[in-house]
Amino acid sequence: MDRALNDTGQPAAARRPPIIKINVLAWMKANLFNGWFNSLLTLVVLYLLWKIVPPLIEWAFIGSLWTAAAGACQQSDGACWSVISHNFRFIIFGFYPYDQHWRPLIAMLLLFGLIFYSRDRKRWRKSLMYYWILGLATMGILMKGGIFGLQPVETTQWGGLPLTLLLSVFGLTAAYPLGVILALGRQSTMNGVRRLCVVYIELIRGVPLISLLFMSSIIFPLFLPEGVTINKILRAQVAIILFTAAYIAEVIRGGLQGMHKGQYEAADSLGLNYYQAMRLIILPQALKMVIPPTVSILISAFKDTSLVVIIALFDVLKTSQTVLSDPKWMGYSPEVYIFVSIFYFLGCFSMASYSRKLERELDTNR
Amino acid sequence: MKLYKLIAMAVVTLFLTTTGLALAAGTLETVQERGSLKAGVNGGVYGFSMPNDKGVWEGLDVDTARAVAAAVLGDAGKVKFTALTAVQRLPALQSGEIDVLCRNTTQTLTRETKNGLNFVQVNFYDGQGFLIPKDLGVDSAMQLDGATVCVLPGTTTEMNAADFFKANNMSWKPVVIENTSELNKAFFAGRCDVLTSDASQLAAQRAVAPNPSDYKVLPEIISKEPLAPVVRHGDDQWYDIVNWTVMGLINAEELGINSENVDEKLKSNDPKIKRFLGVTPGMGQALGLDDEFMYRAIKQVGNYGEIFERNVGPETDLGLDRGLNALWTEGGLMYASPFR
Numbered sequence A: 001m002d003r004a005l006n007d008t009g010q011p012a013a014a015r016r017p018p019i020i021k022i023n024v025l026a027w028m029k030a031n032l033f034n035g036w037f038n039s040l041l042t043l044v045v046l047y048l049l050w051k052i053v054p055p056l057i058e059w060a061f062i063g064s065l066w067t068a069a070a071g072a073c074q075q076s077d078g079a080c081w082s083v084i085s086h087n088f089r090f091i092i093f094g095f096y097p098y099d100q101h102w103r104p105l106i107a108m109l110l111l112f113g114l115i116f117y118s119r120d121r122k123r124w125r126k127s128l129m130y131y132w133i134l135g136l137a138t139m140g141i142l143m144k145g146g147i148f149g150l151q152p153v154e155t156t157q158w159g160g161l162p163l164t165l166l167l168s169v170f171g172l173t174a175a176y177p178l179g180v181i182l183a184l185g186r187q188s189t190m191n192g193v194r195r196l197c198v199v200y201i202e203l204i205r206g207v208p209l210i211s212l213l214f215m216s217s218i219i220f221p222l223f224l225p226e227g228v229t230i231n232k233i234l235r236a237q238v239a240i241i242l243f244t245a246a247y248i249a250e251v252i253r254g255g256l257q258g259m260h261k262g263q264y265e266a267a268d269s270l271g272l273n274y275y276q277a278m279r280l281i282i283l284p285q286a287l288k289m290v291i292p293p294t295v296s297i298l299i300s301a302f303k304d305t306s307l308v309v310i311i312a313l314f315d316v317l318k319t320s321q322t323v324l325s326d327p328k329w330m331g332y333s334p335e336v337y338i339f340v341s342i343f344y345f346l347g348c349f350s351m352a353s354y355s356r357k358l359e360r361e362l363d364t365n366r
Numbered sequence B: 001m002k003l004y005k006l007i008a009m010a011v012v013t014l015f016l017t018t019t020g021l022a023l024a025a026g027t028l029e030t031v032q033e034r035g036s037l038k039a040g041v042n043g044g045v046y047g048f049s050m051p052n053d054k055g056v057w058e059g060l061d062v063d064t065a066r067a068v069a070a071a072v073l074g075d076a077g078k079v080k081f082t083a084l085t086a087v088q089r090l091p092a093l094q095s096g097e098i099d100v101l102c103r104n105t106t107q108t109l110t111r112e113t114k115n116g117l118n119f120v121q122v123n124f125y126d127g128q129g130f131l132i133p134k135d136l137g138v139d140s141a142m143q144l145d146g147a148t149v150c151v152l153p154g155t156t157t158e159m160n161a162a163d164f165f166k167a168n169n170m171s172w173k174p175v176v177i178e179n180t181s182e183l184n185k186a187f188f189a190g191r192c193d194v195l196t197s198d199a200s201q202l203a204a205q206r207a208v209a210p211n212p213s214d215y216k217v218l219p220e221i222i223s224k225e226p227l228a229p230v231v232r233h234g235d236d237q238w239y240d241i242v243n244w245t246v247m248g249l250i251n252a253e254e255l256g257i258n259s260e261n262v263d264e265k266l267k268s269n270d271p272k273i274k275r276f277l278g279v280t281p282g283m284g285q286a287l288g289l290d291d292e293f294m295y296r297a298i299k300q301v302g303n304y305g306e307i308f309e310r311n312v313g314p315e316t317d318l319g320l321d322r323g324l325n326a327l328w329t330e331g332g333l334m335y336a337s338p339f340r
Helices: A024-031 A036-062 A070-075 A082-093 A102-117 A126-144 A160-187 A191-205 A209-223 A232-258 A261-269 A274-289 A291-311 A316-324 A333-362 B002-022 B027-034 B060-073 B089-094 B109-113 B156-167 B180-188 B199-207 B236-254 B271-277 B283-287 B293-300 B304-311
Strands: B037-041 B079-083 B117-119 B124-126 B128-133 B147-151 B172-176 B194-198 B215-217 B225-227 B230-232
Touching: A070 A082, A082 A160, A082 A316, A082 A333, A102 A126, A102 A160, A160 A191, A160 A232, A160 A274, A160 A291, A160 A316, A191 A232, A209 A232, A209 A291, A209 B089, A232 A274, A232 A291, A261 A274, A274 A291, A291 A316, A291 A333, A316 A333, B027 B037, B027 B060, B027 B236, B037 B060, B037 B089, B060 B079, B060 B236, B060 B293, B060 B304, B089 B117, B089 B230, B109 B117, B124 B199, B128 B156, B128 B199, B147 B156, B147 B180, B156 B172, B156 B194, B180 B194, B180 B199, B194 B199, B199 B215, B230 B236, B236 B271, B236 B283, B236 B293, B236 B304, B271 B293, B283 B293
Parallel strands: B037 B079, B147 B172, B147 B194
Antiparallel strands: B117 B230, B124 B225, B128 B194, B128 B215
16 A cells, blocks of 8 residues: 655655553553543552552462361461362262262263353254254253262252353343243234233233242242142252243343334235244344344353252352351451352353354344 | 131131041051051161161150150151151141151140140150350350340240240340351350250250350250140041150050060060050050060160160160150150050
8 A cells, every 4th residue: 555645745754652561660551541530540459459469479378288187278368269168069969979079070071061162153953953862862861860870869969060051051041031021022913912921921020030039939838739749859950940041031121122113014015924034034134143242141141040049059159158057167268259259250252252253153234 | 818818727727627537537457557657757866866877767756656666667767767857747747648746746635635746755855044154254144144145946945935934024135047057156255144945955966065164054944845746637546556665665665574585575564564565465456456566666666775775775875864854754755654
């Protein structure tokens, strides 16, 4: 490309790059100390960091104990990570029989493997569905046992990380399609269907998840006939699915309403029937449009699974809390909660970053 | 509002009574057919019911349930434990989700009547007490006028403390903290003068102090908390079985029978022991069980004294003395009716 010409018709003199790009001090002056107010803010922030970060590092790493016994921890001022290392297997696997821990471990690795494999959209073919069915069946057999010489393990003994993953993976995957159906139902021209969906969505959205969990675990069993008890995990799982679906339905309805009327008319003029129009034209665009709010709902639903603590299901948060009621380990709550929050952060962050990737890939307006 | 309340109450009562009636027949048969006992426990109280670091249930309540399983099914291992919260525990029993509730539940009048439950023989006498730093210079709870008191919110603990200070014309300032470990921290950091809780818990809380010898428990116990296993109303046979199994654990200690000497005691000439262990038949049959039911419970789980020592006694992290839970012959309240 030709160099730009100035008024005299001569090439402009080469200019030096802006000074803030080459000099740290200049960059600081331009960004951190441009004016008395920003300078003051910078100083305050620096002071706070200086006050907080070194003691935190001192506590978490330098003065901390990683494998010491409980007695040694009481003498030390640093973090006592041994509360995690000593109880690690209980926190992760809960009541699952101790010598059978390899089974949930393999099941979880299988799940992570499948999720990782499914990241790439090029692999979203029919075969992937078969992999998932096969994988889920294997996980079920591993966890439940009873065949192939595996010792049977009751679902009441499932706990810890496998339970959290079970509740969230199944909760989210089942809630999403249900939410789509509800959203379409609410838009439907059939009066009965529409009313039903509106009532369902508003009813579920009108109560907190905690009350649904309480209903499922306390009131619901009283209504069942004698001798019939429905699995506690299943009851909580259904409550989570019903709850999340109502929220997803409303987000998707937003997407459906955001579609231009012309799209519906175009589908009609092509002679597509309702299902074809929805499947081929409307939903692909509407769902893509609402990826960010959908993902926020999925993320909050993932975190909400920890509410099963209140109905005494031992998910990973509850097993961690249980450790804290042992007199040996009482008082190390920061360590335990930091550990649990790292786990939840990893889960939420990977969901968020995957959704951004998906958005970029599906962006047809580039 | 009034009508709404009335309808709600009618519905609840209807369901409670119908389910209660429906379940009236044969918990024993159900349990034996199923081959396992379903027991509701707390799940988060060290020494009473809590999983250890291998995920195996341990505690005084847990062992009580195991003794019932040994008596009824012949195997103390055949118990399925369900952890229950305070709100869940009574409905879980009413709906038949569990067969017996061993979850440090205080026996009260309304729980027996309104909730349609039966409490069996008490397996732990607890009561609320006060923990103070020694340098407060106080020897009695009567000297606590004007004290700041750390307490958990919304529990009977809070109400008991309020009653106590009011009844004795003393002022107090509650410091209410939701979570036990945070409560402990606040107390040990000096945010309040006194920590109040059940006596069984105070010992554990004192044990986690930075310097336990700086603290002491005051002698006053301001509330009665008889903790007992619970069964449903309406199945008298099952009530008898659970009741007499717990009584049996206490009787065994009184008779000097424990898990180690129980086989020798089979040869004893004492008619009381013979009846108890089923050498002289009759006791088990009267309950609808076989005559060796107590032999198995003692052999597999141990007598009450052994259960106490193993889970909450001086050798454990809780380090409780027998106190009220000693046998009546040793100055405690554990007094079980005779097997005859």
